[in-house]
Amino acid sequence: MARDRIGDVQAFLVVARERSFKRAAAQLGVSASALSHTIRGLEESLGVRLLTRTTRSVSVTEAGERLMNSVGPRLAEVDAELNAVSDLAEKPKGTIRITTTDYAADTVIWPRLAPLLRSYPDLKVDITVDYGLVDAVAQRYDLGVRSGDQVAKDMIAVRIGPDMRWVIVGSPDYLSTIRMPKKPEDLLALNCISLRFASGGLYAWELKKGKRELQVRVEGQATFNGAYQILNAALSGLGLAFMPEDMAQPHIEAGRLRCVLEDWCPVCPGLYVYFASRRQPSRALSLIVEALRYKAP
16 A cells, blocks of 8 residues: 555544544644545545545445454554654653543543653553443554453453442432332332443443342433443432442442442452553553552552
8 A cells, every 4th residue: 555545544544433524633633624635535546435424424334444443453553563663762652542431540540640641741641431342453542441351352451450349329318218129129119320331221230149140220310421420410319329339438438328238239350451462562551551550459
């Protein structure tokens, strides 16, 4: 592929990832019209349409999806190798893109990376919060952070946190208005605060007592796509919430929240940072992974 076509493909990948010419142009430092002209030229040279454009949206065609999934990861590998070579002579630099959840970003990632960024001013992180099971390689993320049971087997994974206990909590005000649940099925009659995934589906609460496991599809008045909004709703007395214990613990100690069904609250795999096993980590990526690595007390 000629050099100019590689550049065109890189531009296409940014548009496909952002689903917007305006946002992609801002990232690339060009005008939206110039970027549109570049993509149109690439489509003409390939003889296929890569993007479907409307006045309100941009979507990827079947051919565009194939190009993203096949060429995108390879270009990411080339970038990583070039960064690794550059790191041999220079201080760590460049941008590391991370996909994670808001809980992990606030409780683990940012507290550990903030000191690192102060030490290396040429190092940057681009953190995206997403509760979907993102294909980090296809979406050109350098790192992903999810619980251990969500990490694909072909990834290199490094533990960044201990196993987590999850709890069901509600405010004293809300609990005073209901009959306390004695078994998971009782939750179905209560006002429960739900988490919606990026795919549109709702999270079913995964409960466990001994060897017995249940998935309870709760319902309630409020649904959010972020953990801290769920916490705030529980604190306001709207209903019951299901969350990591360390997130709720300060409020439990202060009397703002109380636990229910404690014998059904499970311990789940802790958080891991992961990246593609076939890529050679740059010095920048290695520094970030090491900063995030869990060190047991």
